[in-house]
Amino acid sequence: MTYEQALAYIHGRRRGLPKPGLARMRELMRRLGDPQDQLRCVHVTGTNGKGSTTAMVAAALQAAGYRVGRTVSPFVLEFRERFQIDGEMIPPAALAALTERVKAVCDAMEGEGLYASEFEIDTAIAFLWFAAEGVDLVCLEVGMGGDTDATNVIPAPLCCAITPISLDHTAALGPTTAAIAERKCGIIKGGAPVVCCAGQDAAALAVIRAQCARRGSPLFLPDPEALRVARIGLSGSTFAYRGLPYALSLAGEYQLQNALTAIEVLRVLAAQGLAISQTAIRAGLAAVRFPARCERLGERPTLLLDGAHNPAGMAAFCRVVAAQDAPRKVAVTGLLRDKDAPEIGRWLAGAFDALYLVAPPSERAADPAHLAAAFAAQGLPATPCASLEEALAAARAELPPEGLLAVCGSLYLASEARPLLLAMGRGERTPDR
Structure with a gap:
């Protein structure tokens, strides 16, 4: 299979199919050897900001010396953006080879009435590539929702992050922020710690608190009172948080909200024993790049x-x-x-x-x-x-x-x-x- 054939196969999946649920994705991964079980993940959901937050966490982990896989949904410039290791896109030949492998399994499943979606195939390719490359950590961005999202076949992550929740995809996720939050909280599992952004919608935050308590997951919230902003501009921002100075390359005041979430995620990971210094966090925030975000x-x-x-x-x-x-x-x-x-x-x-x-x-x-x-x-x-x-x-x-x-x-x-x-x-x- 060539790279062009791989893209044609992936983008040729029929829209409107299949029905939501994880059973089909779990079966696909089982037949592929469950590569996701080999990965240590940070799982990020939310309506807005999840891509930027994921990018910041990945950049800081890379600055700390880790080899970091990252998924991006959707891509902006090129399909291969969806799959990255240390900021480098998957090589075309690797994407073609993995697509051919996934296609063989999907063809067999379709004969049994199990039809994988484009996003499920993308996610399977990402898991296979990250496992084959032996990455240290994966920053995994949810596609939509959480509970039935294809990324949610992973075991308990090292940390979950929830960025701002608002009304979007209401036909699929529900008509209120509380209903949407219920769906997004589906990624919380195994007592994994959860970081929720500052300024979260009140109804959504109430759901998040209740779900964390029910699932035995500690909840961490950034402290907006500990933020001191020095400058905000189109070239980025400089600020202090919890008394420590940072420079953020991404523009827009709203990116400070995402930066605080990312910092708290990194603090949670450091508390678990990962070697993440303040120098690495500062370097990651200063270096992060993300196209089409202000x-x-x-x-x-x-x-x-x-x-x-x-x-x-x-x-x-x-x-x-x-x-x-x-x-x-x-x-x-x-x-x-x-x-x-x-x-x-x-x-x-x-x-x-x-x-x-x-x-x-x-x-x-x-x-x-x-x-x-x-x-x-x-x-x-x-x-x-x-x-x-x-x-x-x-x-x-x-x-x-x-x-x-x-x-x-x-x-x-x-x-x-x-x-x-x-x-x-x-x-x-x-x-x-």
Whole structure:
């Protein structure tokens, strides 16, 4: 199997199948030799921030000298981003070989009526690769929810982390933050310690406390009173926490919340005997990189890229934009149909002067013309465009050098926009389609 054949097989899985549950994933892993049982994991769930938190923990563990596997969901630039060891993506040949191995098992299971999803196959590949490479630790990001997520076939992790919980994927996870928290708490097992972010939704936190007590897992919360912020900007932040200084490379005030969660996870791991120094934690936070998370890709005008795609994520990003001193701020955005467009539009209207709408590269993309009408009703001028290139060119044309242009609303859109924004930042003309 070639790399291209592997991608075609993985991405060719039928959507809408299979039904939620772990029985199928457990059977797949059993037939593959249960490689996940060889791994020591930090398991991270939440609505927003789980990717950034996972990246910070992984960077600090790597700085401490550990060989660290990490899963990323979803990818932004390239599919191989999903599988990383010490920040390096899986080689194409390794992905092809592991996909061929997983496919052989899946083919046999399908003959028995057991159909594995794309994410289950991705997760199986990750477990096989990490085990074969003998990583010291794995930072494992949940795909969606927790209890029935494919990643939840691991035994008790070294630590669970729960980032901010808000309303997203409500059709699958439930209509309230409490209901969603119940699902996400499904990763808590075996008395493993749990770190929950500061400022967690009150209803969600009540559920988390109850589930930790029921499952015999100690709960750790960051202390926001111990945070002293020195500087927040598009190049990152400097702050002190519990009297110790840190510099964080990721931009946005909301990343401080994720950083405190990551620090507490690392403190929990150190208490278990892992050799993690304050020097390593500081080095990890200073070095961490994560594309499409309030990422600045150019200046004059300021070019920002963010994957915010639900109201809580958009609120956090728009607060960053609102804090910027720019005479005019314009966004290019596109949403999927299942997102809360009115609430997202409310945040966009408070941060931007104008909006250009496009369809993200997904069959679930919302119609830009319909979104434009909805956003216009909220007082935000919104222009539907036929392509991302058209939208970027129009947005750039109306901005002074001191202005700000942001692309946000979908990680699918971020993936398409990043190379175009990088070219724009270099002064190159946005190509026509």
